[in-house]
Amino acid sequence: GAVVSQHPSRVICKSGTSVKIECRSLDFQATTMFWYRQFPKQSLMLMATSNEGSKATYEQGVEKDKFLINHASLTLSTLTVTSAHPEDSSFYICSAERPGATTDTQYFGPGTRLTVL
Amino acid sequence: SQQGEEDPQALSIQEGENATMNCSYKTSINNLQWYRQNSGRGLVHLILIRSNEREKHSGRLRVTLDTSKKSSSLLITASRAADTASYFCATDSSGGSNYKLTFGKGTLLTVNP
Numbered sequence A: 001g002a003v004v005s006q007h008p009s010r011v012i013c014k015s016g017t018s019v020k021i022e023c024r025s026l027d028f029q030a031t032t033m034f035w036y037r038q039f040p041k042q043s044l045m046l047m048a049t050s051n052e053g054s055k056a057t058y059e060q061g062v063e064k065d066k067f068l069i070n071h072a073s074l075t076l077s078t079l080t081v082t083s084a085h086p087e088d089s090s091f092y093i094c095s096a097e098r099p100g101a102t103t104d105t106q107y108f109g110p111g112t113r114l115t116v117l
Numbered sequence B: 001s002q003q004g005e006e007d008p009q010a011l012s013i014q015e016g017e018n019a020t021m022n023c024s025y026k027t028s029i030n031n032l033q034w035y036r037q038n039s040g041r042g043l044v045h046l047i048l049i050r051s052n053e054r055e056k057h058s059g060r061l062r063v064t065l066d067t068s069k070k071s072s073s074l075l076i077t078a079s080r081a082a083d084t085a086s087y088f089c090a091t092d093s094s095g096g097s098n099y100k101l102t103f104g105k106g107t108l109l110t111v112n113p
Helices: none
Strands: A004-007 A009-015 A019-025 A032-038 A044-051 A067-073 A078-080 A091-097 A104-109 A112-116 B005-007 B010-014 B020-023 B031-037 B043-049 B055-058 B061-066 B071-074 B084-091 B101-103 B107-112
Touching: A004 A091, A004 B061, A009 A019, A019 A032, A019 A091, A019 A112, A032 A067, A032 A078, A044 A067, A044 B101, A078 A091, A104 B043, B005 B084, B010 B020, B020 B107, B031 B061, B031 B071, B043 B055, B043 B071, B071 B084
Parallel strands: A009 A112, B010 B107
Antiparallel strands: A004 A019, A019 A078, A032 A044, A032 A091, A067 A078, A091 A104, A091 A112, B005 B020, B020 B071, B031 B043, B031 B084, B055 B061, B061 B071, B084 B101, B084 B107
């Protein structure tokens, strides 16, 4: 099956610093990746859609200057949380759409737990 | 508006019993999917049902879809302790190239041994 990895799995940072999270599709090329945020005991909220070679499409209410997304290759998308604050602490999950898949499914990474002190 | 509302929010059953979770949504959909998430982990795709389908099976899973009521149900039969997880429904109501999933709030299922 399709495998998506994320790195790091956990990160703790100080308030005001920036954190980069990587999302990789390991055995397929993903032209489209998605970034979600999940607060404790809540659902996944789509933050943005990342398209290879073009600008990301952000959902309403998500600050594009705070959550920088780069999809520089067909197997890698990165999310950078800039000037992180404690309220940015959350579980960030990426997913990738597999071209040519027979079903409209997204393959999810294992998530990154961000804690901002 | 919130798409994909699951109920119950939490369900606790004994091993061997069946577990039923429901999902309601508000807009027209292309398909509806169910995902499972173990605590602090990523999501695992369980099953997809298209808008023109009414029922689908996969192993111990049975999913129904009623587009007239804008609702779906996920039935897990003969539950096991390892089924303990959160279960989310997600709807795809996009058109053309604007594909995205909208997730419900989830049902936390606890299967007691």
